[in-house]
Amino acid sequence: MTTIDQMKDRLARIRPTSVDIFDDSASHAGHAGVQETGGGHYELSIVSEAFSGKTTLQRHRMIYECLADLMPGKIHALSIQAFAPEE
Numbered sequence: 001m002t003t004i005d006q007m008k009d010r011l012a013r014i015r016p017t018s019v020d021i022f023d024d025s026a027s028h029a030g031h032a033g034v035q036e037t038g039g040g041h042y043e044l045s046i047v048s049e050a051f052s053g054k055t056t057l058q059r060h061r062m063i064y065e066c067l068a069d070l071m072p073g074k075i076h077a078l079s080i081q082a083f084a085p086e087e
Contacts, residue, residue, distance in 0.1 A: 003074045006074065007021055010067055010070070011046065011063065011066050011067070013066060014046075014062055014066060015048060015050060016046050016048040019044070019045075020045040020046075021045075023041075024079075026042035026045055031069070036047060037074030040074065040077075041079075042075060043081075044055050044063070044081065044084050045081045046063070046081070046083070047083045049084065051084040054084075056082070059082040060080055063078075063080055063082060
């Protein structure tokens with residue numbers, strides 16, 4: 001299972017209606033942190049009803065809880081855009 005598949009699997013618990021993950025690791029191949037952990041750089045765009053009424057910080061914490069076991073190993077850096085359906 002790829003890291004992106006693992007991320008999607010773990011994010012399923014917040015029942016997203018949309019999940020887009022882009023692997024931007026190639027752009028950071030020489031980055032010291034990547035060399036130390038071997039983890040990749042990812043961009044996440046996610047929409048979930050679970051984010052309704054939540055602040056950006058609360059949304060990010062929810063995502064980090066889902067992905068905790070992949071960080072910092074398989075995920076070195078994560079850019080997040082999290083939306084409620086009405087946004």
